[in-house]
Amino acid sequence: MLKLKNIHTKYGHIEALKGIDIHIKEGEIVTIIGGNGAGKTTTLNTISGIIKPVAGEIHFLNKDITHWKADKIVAEGLVQVPEGRQIFPNLTVYENLQLGAYLVKDKLKVSEKLEYVYYLFPRLKEREKQLGGTLSGGEQQMFAIGRALMSDPVLLLLDEPSLGLAPIVVQNIFKIIQDINKKGTTILLVEQNAHMALSIAHRGYVLETGKITLEDNAKNLLSNDEVRKAYLGG
Ligand code: ATP
Numbered sequence: 069m070l071k072l073k074n075i076h077t078k079y080g081h082i083e084a085l086k087g088i089d090i091h092i093k094e095g096e097i098v099t100i101i102g103g104n105g106a107g108k109t110t111t112l113n114t115i116s117g118i119i120k121p122v123a124g125e126i127h128f129l130n131k132d133i134t135h136w137k138a139d140k141i142v143a144e145g146l147v148q149v150p151e152g153r154q155i156f157p158n159l160t161v162y163e164n165l166q167l168g169a170y171l172v173k174d175k176l177k178v179s180e181k182l183e184y185v186y187y188l189f190p191r192l193k194e195r196e197k198q199l200g201g202t203l204s205g206g207e208q209q210m211f212a213i214g215r216a217l218m219s220d221p222v223l224l225l226l227d228e229p230s231l232g233l234a235p236i237v238v239q240n241i242f243k244i245i246q247d248i249n250k251k252g253t254t255i256l257l258v259e260q261n262a263h264m265a266l267s268i269a270h271r272g273y274v275l276e277t278g279k280i281t282l283e284d285n286a287k288n289l290l291s292n293d294e295v296r297k298a299y300l301g302g
Contacts, residue, residue, distance in 0.1 A: 069094045069254055070115070070146075070223060075124035077107075077114045084110040086278040087124070092223065097245070097255040099265040099286070101299055102275035108258040109151060111275065112225045115256070116148040117141045128223070143171050145222035149212050151231060157201030161192055161211060164200050168218030177220065185214040188244055206237035213244070223254045230261040242268050262299035266290045274299075 070092040077085040084107045092098045102108050113119045115126060117138035126134045128146055136144075155164050165185060169178045186193035189210040195203065203211060209229055216224060226245065230238040238261065246268050249255050259265035266272055266286045274282040274295060282295065289295050 069129060070256070071125075071127040072111075072115065073125045073127075075111075075114060075121045075126065077110050077119055077121045084278055085114065085121070088275070088278070088280050090273060090280070092254060092256055094254055095249075095252070096271060097249050097257060097269045099257045099259060099262075099269040099272040100275050101259055101262040101265055101272060101289075101295075103260070103298075105277075106275045107278045108275055109227055110278075112148055112227050112256070112258055116146060116225060118148075139171070142219055145220065146225070147216045147219050147221035147223070148225040149216045149227060149229070151227035155200035155203065155208055155211055155215075157199060159200055160197055161200060161203065162196040164211065165192070165196075165215055165218055168215030169220075171219055178218070181218045181220060185217050188217070188247065189214055206233050206241070209233060209237075209241055210244075213241070213248075217248070217253075221253055223256065224248065226255065226257045228259060229257070230259060230264055238264060262295070263290075263301075 072088060072090040074087045074089060075085050076083060076087055088111065100108050100111060110119065114121050117136055121134065125132060128144060133141055165182060169181060172178050191207055192210055192214055195207065229241050242264050245255060257265055257269065266289055269286040272284065272286050272289045273280050
């Protein structure tokens with residue numbers, strides 16, 4: 069479904085991605101784990117077209133999307149949930165969610181999507197008339213995923229959904245990510261919380277200073293000595 073071939077991304081002279089290869093098959097949850105500054109967010113932003121790579125190719129659903137604009141990539145079904153939640157504080161939760169569907173022309177589809185989001189996150193339904201700015205951190209993360217689902221993704225890119233959240237909230241959100249996957253959406257998950265990410269993923273990549281250093285199924289990565297030492301607390 070998605071293939072990155074030898075992707076290089078730079079910020080000025082700094083090479084943040086130094087030739088990475090990643091592939092994702094339909095139906096998978098794939099995770100990229102790595103420390104601070106490894107290039108995880110850069111990888112997602114490169115895939116979603118927010119930053120353009122200086123070399124390499126990105127193929128999505130058999131199309132070369134390397135040079136596509138970000139909104140065209142969203143319309144194709146590749147949707148990113150950004151790190152930091154970016155909810156409009158002075159619009160209601162309902163209004164904010166509707167904005168997520170701005171590319172979906174079919175009104176019936178929009179209301180179906182809204183129903184699906186409220187089914188996954190009943191808390192958002194309860195709060196639909198509240199202003200975005202009043203949501204707690206966990207609710208904002210739910211909202212961010214919900215808004216991305218409103219644009220009808222085939223592949224969802226998640227950037228650090230566990231960031232700043234209490235463990236119980238993280239568990240809830242990761243369970244919902246699994247539910248979304250079981251309902252047919254393929255997922256690429258970027259996380260510093262390697263344990264949680266590998267516990268729901270099928271496969272994973274380890275990213276270190278802009279290079280993929282390891283690639284395996286999640287079970288093997290969880291029991292890999294290097295991964296345990298570096299990312300799972302020994
Ligand atoms: P974190 O979990 O801390 O967000 P990350 O793995 O997502 O880390 P990136 O944010 O992708 O890492 O950063 C990769 C490298 O690129 C880092 O060295 C970072 O300092 C650098 N970088 C990121 N954004 C910019 C930018 N806008 N301008 C210059 N350098 C940047």
